[in-house]
Amino acid sequence: MSLPSEVPAGxxxxxxxxxxxxxxxxxxxxxxxxxxxxxxxxxxxxxxVLLFTGNGEKxxxxxxxxxxxxxxxxxxxxxxxxxxxxxxxxxxxxxxxLTRKQLAVPRDRIRTVDLTSKPGHRIFGLSAVRIGTGxxxxxxxxxxxxxxxxxxxxxxxxxxxxxxGVAPRPASLDEPGxxxxxxxxxxVISQLDLKWLKFAPxxxxxxxxxxxxxxxxxxxxxxxxxxxxxxxxxWLFENPSFALFAGFLVVLAVVGLVLSIPLYILQxxxxxxxxxxxxxxxxxxxLLTTRSVSVEEQRLRGVDIQEPLLVRAGKGAKLAAVTTGLxxxxxxxxxxxxxxxxxxxxxxxxxxxxxxDPTTLRLxxxxxxxxxxxxxxxxxxxxxxxxxxxxxxxxxxxxxxAAVIPLAALVGWDNYRSLGNAMDERYLVTRxxxxxxxxxxxxxxxxxxxxxxxSFFQRRSGLMTIGATTAAGAGIYHVTxxxxxxxLALADEAVPDLLRPFxxxxxxxxxAERNV
Amino acid sequence: MSxxxxxxxxxxxxxxxxxxxxxxLVVYLLVRNPxxxxxxxxxxxxxxxxxxxxxxxxxxxxxxxxxxxxxxxYTLSGWLNQEWRVAPVSRIQTIDxxxxxxxxxxxxxxxxxxxxxxxxxxxxxxxxxxTAQRLVVxxxxxxxxxxxxxx
Numbered sequence: 001m002s003l004p005s006e007v008p009a010g011x012x013x014x015x016x017x018x019x020x021x022x023x024x025x026x027x028x029x030x031x032x033x034x035x036x037x038x039x040x041x042x043x044x045x046x047x048x049v050l051l052f053t054g055n056g057e058k059x060x061x062x063x064x065x066x067x068x069x070x071x072x073x074x075x076x077x078x079x080x081x082x083x084x085x086x087x088x089x090x091x092x093x094x095x096x097x098l099t100r101k102q103l104a105v106p107r108d109r110i111r112t113v114d115l116t117s118k119p120g121h122r123i124f125g126l127s128a129v130r131i132g133t134g135x136x137x138x139x140x141x142x143x144x145x146x147x148x149x150x151x152x153x154x155x156x157x158x159x160x161x162x163x164x165g166v167a168p169r170p171a172s173l174d175e176p177g178x179x180x181x182x183x184x185x186x187x188v189i190s191q192l193d194l195k196w197l198k199f200a201p202x203x204x205x206x207x208x209x210x211x212x213x214x215x216x217x218x219x220x221x222x223x224x225x226x227x228x229x230x231x232x233x234x235w236l237f238e239n240p241s242f243a244l245f246a247g248f249l250v251v252l253a254v255v256g257l258v259l260s261i262p263l264y265i266l267q268x269x270x271x272x273x274x275x276x277x278x279x280x281x282x283x284x285x286x287l288l289t290t291r292s293v294s295v296e297e298q299r300l301r302g303v304d305i306q307e308p309l310l311v312r313a314g315k316g317a318k319l320a321a322v323t324t325g326l327x328x329x330x331x332x333x334x335x336x337x338x339x340x341x342x343x344x345x346x347x348x349x350x351x352x353x354x355x356x357d358p359t360t361l362r363l364x365x366x367x368x369x370x371x372x373x374x375x376x377x378x379x380x381x382x383x384x385x386x387x388x389x390x391x392x393x394x395x396x397x398x399x400x401x402a403a404v405i406p407l408a409a410l411v412g413w414d415n416y417r418s419l420g421n422a423m424d425e426r427y428l429v430t431r432x433x434x435x436x437x438x439x440x441x442x443x444x445x446x447x448x449x450x451x452x453x454x455s456f457f458q459r460r461s462g463l464m465t466i467g468a469t470t471a472a473g474a475g476i477y478h479v480t481x482x483x484x485x486x487x488l489a490l491a492d493e494a495v496p497d498l499l500r501p502f503x504x505x506x507x508x509x510x511x512a513e514r515n516v
Numbered sequence: 517m518s519x520x521x522x523x524x525x526x527x528x529x530x531x532x533x534x535x536x537x538x539x540x541l542v543v544y545l546l547v548r549n550p551x552x553x554x555x556x557x558x559x560x561x562x563x564x565x566x567x568x569x570x571x572x573x574x575x576x577x578x579x580x581x582x583x584x585x586x587x588x589x590y591t592l593s594g595w596l597n598q599e600w601r602v603a604p605v606s607r608i609q610t611i612d613x614x615x616x617x618x619x620x621x622x623x624x625x626x627x628x629x630x631x632x633x634x635x636x637x638x639x640x641x642x643x644x645x646x647t648a649q650r651l652v653v654x655x656x657x658x659x660x661x662x663x664x665x666x667x
Contacts, residue, residue, distance in 0.1 A: 324632075448607035449636045452600040459598070469603075469636035476635035498604055502583065502590045 024083045030124040035075040037120035109133045111299045111325030113158045115292040127154035132325030189350045192271040199338035202310040206260030268337040301446035301472035303348045307437040317344040322473035358427035358441040363420025369461035370481035371416040378412030421479045428494045430479045520622045521642030525573035533565030582640045601638045606662045607631045
C-alpha cells in the first residue's frame with residue numbers, strides 16, 4: 001500500500017508543493033491499481049473461469065495474463081492522459097486517449113460536489129469528485145468527474161469549489177494546501193437512528209438487490225453458455241405447479257427481507273445531514289462505499305417526500321432534494337433514508353428553513369372524474385394482457401393477470417386518493433402516485449414555465465394535468481387530473497402574471513374546441 | 517401560424533402512412549395465397565391512414581396557437597390531446613430555428629425556445645421564414661436584456 005504513494009520522477013509535483021491552483025494536476029497514481037480494482041471485479045470471474053476450467057493449459061494462462069496486462073495498461077493510459085486544474089474562474093479537465101475531451105466548468109456555476117469512495121478507493125485513501133452545474137443531467141454522461149484524488153484533496157476541493165460569495169477567493173488560494181483546512185463548524189440536521197432499520201424490509205431493497213444479483217449471475221451464465229432462465233421457463237411450462245410457484249415467492253420474500261437489513265446498513269451507515277457554514281447542505285453516508293453530497297442551499301428548489309407503499313404502511317418516508325446539478329445515478333439527491341414520517345417532515349422543515357413543512361399542508365382533493373381515469377388507466381393494461389394470454393398462451397396463464405385486475409383497481413383507487421395539491425406563500429405542493437407516493441414541495445420562484453396537458457378524455461371530463469417545469473430535479477412536476485378552473489387558478493396564482501395574459505383567450509379557445 | 521402548415525402536416529401524415537402501407541401492399545401482392553389477416557391489416561392501415569391524413573391536419577390547424585408578449589412565450593398544440601406551454605422570456609436559455617425538408621419546400625420554420633428545464637422546450641411550428649426570423653431577433657433582444665442565469 002505504501003508503494004505507490006511516492007510520486008514518480010518526471011511527473012508534476014503533488015499539489016502540496018506548488019502554488020497549487022493554476023498548475024495542472026494528475027489524478028492520483030494509486031488509481032493505477034484502484035481503477036482495475038473497482039471496475040475489474042466484474043472481469044475477475046471470467047478470468048478465474050478461464051484459468052481454472054481447463055487443465056492448466058498454456059494458452060489459458062497466457063490469455064488471462066494478457067487480459068490482466070491489458071487492463072493495467074489501459075488504466076495507465078487513462079491516468080496518463082487525464083489532468084485537471086482549477087483556475088480562478090473555472091475547473092478544467094482534459095481526458096481521453098483516442099478522443100480527447102476538454103471539459104471546463106465556470107466556478108460560479110458549480111452547484112453540487114459529490115464525493116464517492118468505493119471500497120477500492122477507500123483502501124488506498126482516495127475519493128472520486130463529481131462536480132455538478134445547473135445544467136440538467138443528460139443520461140449517459142457523467143458531468144465533470146475527477147476519479148480519483150486523495151481524500152484530503154477531495155475535501156479541499158469540496159470546500160474550495162463551493163465557497164463563493166463568502167470571501168474574496170485569493171485568501172484561500174494563498175493558503176498552502178498542505179495545511180489541513182480548519183474544519184468550520186457545521187450544524188447537524190439529522191443523523192442515523194438504528195430504530196430506522198425497521199423500514200429496511202419495508203423498502204423492498206432486498207428484492208431489488210436479488211434482482212440485480214440475478215441479472216449479473218445470468219449474464220455470466222450466458223457467457224458460459226448456460227441458459228438457466230430459459231431452461232427454467234421451459235421446465236415450468238411443461239410442469240406448471242402452483243405449490244412450486246408459491247414456494248418460490250415465499251423463498252424470494254424471506255431472502256429479500258433478510259438481505260434488506262445489511263443493505264440498509266451498507267447504504268446508510270454513518271448517515272449525517274449537516275448544514276455547512278459555506279451555505280451548503282451535506283449528506284454523508286455509506287459503510288463500504290462512502291458518499292458525501294454537497295448541495296448549494298440557494299439552489300435547493302424544494303423537497304420530495306417519497307413513500308413506497310409498504311414504507312407508507314409503516315408510517316415511514318424518505319426525503320429527496322429537488323435541486324439542480326445532481327446526477328441521476330445512485331440516489332444522489334437523497335436527504336433522508338427511509339425513516340419515520342415525522343422525522344421526514346422535521347428534516348424537510350429544517351432543510352427548507354420554514355416554520356411549517358409545506359408537505360404537511362392540507363391538500364385539495366381532485367375531482368371525482370380523476371378517480372374514474374385513475375382506475376381505468378391501472379386496470380386496462382392487465383385486461384389487455386389477460387385477453388392476450390387467453391388467446392395465445394396455455395390455459396393456465398391468463399388467470400394470473402386476471403387475478404391482478406382487482407389489485408390494479410385498488411392501486412388505481414389509492415392513486416386517486418394520493419392526488420392532491422396545495423399552495424402557501426412560497427411553495428406549490430403536489431402529490432402523485434400510489435406505489436411510490438411522492439409529495440413534492442416546489443418553490444414557486446423555481447417554476448420556469450408551464451406545460452398544461454389535456455388529453456381527449458381529460459377534456460371530456462373537464463380535467464387537465466398541469467406540469468410546472470423547473471431547472472431542478474425531474475425537470476417537471478405534475479398536478480395530475482385537476483379540475484380545469486381550479487388548475488388554471490392554481491397555476492396563475494403560483495406564478496403571478498405568467499399565465500394571466502393568455503388565460504382569457506385560452507378559455508375562449510377551450511370553449512371553441514368544445515363547440516366543434 | 518401559416519395556413520401552409522396544413523399542407524405540411526398533410527405531407528408528413530401521408531409519408532408516415534405510406535411507409536406503413538406500401539410494404540404491406542408489396543408483400544400482399546407478391547405472396548401467393550396471402551392469409552386473410554394480412555388483407556384485413558392492409559385495408560385497416562389504408563382506411564385509418566386516409567382518415568387520419570384527411571382529418572388531423574385541419575383539426576390541428578384549428579387548435580394550434582402561439583403568442584409572445586414581452587414577458588412570455590405561449591403555444592397551444594395538439595389535436596386529440598392538446599397541450600399548452602408557457603415559458604417566461606426571463607427564463608429562456610436558447611432559441612433555435614429548424615427546417616425539415618418539407619418545411620424548406622414550403623418556406624416554413626420551427627422556432628424552439630428552451631429553458632433550463634429538460635422538460636420545457638416551447639416549439640412554435642409552421643411559421644413563415646420571415647416571421648420566424650423576426651421572432652428570433654425579437655426574443656433574443658428581450659432575453660439579452662434580462663439579467664441572471666435563468667435557472
